[in-house]
Amino acid sequence: MLADSLLELIRRTSTQLPDDVAHAVRAAKGAEAVGSNAAYALDVIDQNIGLACERSQPLCQDTGSILFYVHTPVGYDQIAFAEAAISAVKLATAKGYLRQNSVDSITGHNSGDNVGPGFPDLHFHQWRKDHVEIVLMLKGGGCENVGATYTLPDPRFGGRDLKGVEKAVLDCVLQAQGQGCGPGILGVGIGGDRVSGMACAKAQLLRRLDDANPDPVLAGLEAAVVAKANQSGIGPMGFGGKTTLLGCKAGALNRVPASYFVAVSYMCWAFRRQGIDLNTDGDIARWIY
Numbered sequence: 001m002l003a004d005s006l007l008e009l010i011r012r013t014s015t016q017l018p019d020d021v022a023h024a025v026r027a028a029k030g031a032e033a034v035g036s037n038a039a040y041a042l043d044v045i046d047q048n049i050g051l052a053c054e055r056s057q058p059l060c061q062d063t064g065s066i067l068f069y070v071h072t073p074v075g076y077d078q079i080a081f082a083e084a085a086i087s088a089v090k091l092a093t094a095k096g097y098l099r100q101n102s103v104d105s106i107t108g109h110n111s112g113d114n115v116g117p118g119f120p121d122l123h124f125h126q127w128r129k130d131h132v133e134i135v136l137m138l139k140g141g142g143c144e145n146v147g148a149t150y151t152l153p154d155p156r157f158g159g160r161d162l163k164g165v166e167k168a169v170l171d172c173v174l175q176a177q178g179q180g181c182g183p184g185i186l187g188v189g190i191g192g193d194r195v196s197g198m199a200c201a202k203a204q205l206l207r208r209l210d211d212a213n214p215d216p217v218l219a220g221l222e223a224a225v226v227a228k229a230n231q232s233g234i235g236p237m238g239f240g241g242k243t244t245l246l247g248c249k250a251g252a253l254n255r256v257p258a259s260y261f262v263a264v265s266y267m268c269w270a271f272r273r274q275g276i277d278l279n280t281d282g283d284i285a286r287w288i289y
Helices: 002-015 019-031 037-055 078-095 141-145 162-176 194-204 216-229
Strands: 065-073 121-127 132-139 148-151 184-190 245-252 261-267 272-278 284-287
Touching (some): 002 037, 002 078, 002 272, 019 245, 141 261, 162 184, 184 194, 184 216, 194 245, 194 261, 216 245
Parallel strands (some): 065 121, 184 245
Antiparallel strands (some): 065 132, 148 261, 184 261
C-alpha cells in the first residue's frame, strides 16, 4: 500500500497546485490592471491550473527534481521506504505524471525512469511521533537556475546584517527578471555553510504561503522582500505589473565567524509541493496542504 500512496502523492503534486498557492495566484490576478500583460499572464496561469487538475496532467512540462522530505518514527525501515519511493517514481514516469528528467551528468544519458544518483532526492528525519509524514516537492529546472548564494559582506549590498541580506535577496529577484517563470516564491537560508544554507532555503518552501514566521525579525524581512520586489515593475513572466513575488520564506542557521552566506532558492508559480500523513497500513490518513 505504501507504493500506491506514494504514486498518488506524486500524481497529485504534479497535477494539482496546493490551495494556498492557487489562492495567491488568483488574488494577484485580481490586483493587476484589467487588460494588462500581467493580468493576461496570470489569467493563462489560472486556466492552466484548472486544466491540469481536470485532466490529471502535469502543471508544467518540466516536472523537475523530485525531493521527498520524510519524517519517520524511531525504528522505521527507511531502506524499504526508499525502495517504495523509487518504484513509485518509475511508475509515475511511465504513467506520464513525471517527465523523464534524470540525466547522467557525465554521459548525458537519460535513464528514462527518473532514477539515478540523487534522483529521487530523499531527506529522512526521525521524530518521536507514531506516524510517517511525507512532503514531496517537484522543483523545475528553470526556477532552480535563477537561485543564488551570496557571501556577505559585499560592497554591492552591505555588511553582515539583515539589511545586507535583504539587498542580496532582492538582487536575486532583479537578476532573474522574467526568467524562472514568475511570479516566484523565495526560500531564503541565512547562515550555515554553502550546503546547509541552501538546504535551509529549500526547506522554507515547505511552509504554507499564508503562514506567519514565528520569528518577528524574519517575518519582517519576508514582508519587506515581497513588498519591495512587487514595486520593481518586473511582474509575472517579466511582463511588468504588481506581482513579481507571491511570497518569501526565510530561515536562519548558525554559522562560523569567517562566513556569512545568504542562499536563495527561487520557486516558480507552479509551486508543486504536497504532503501526506500515513496510517500504520501505509494508507493516506491526511493531506497536508
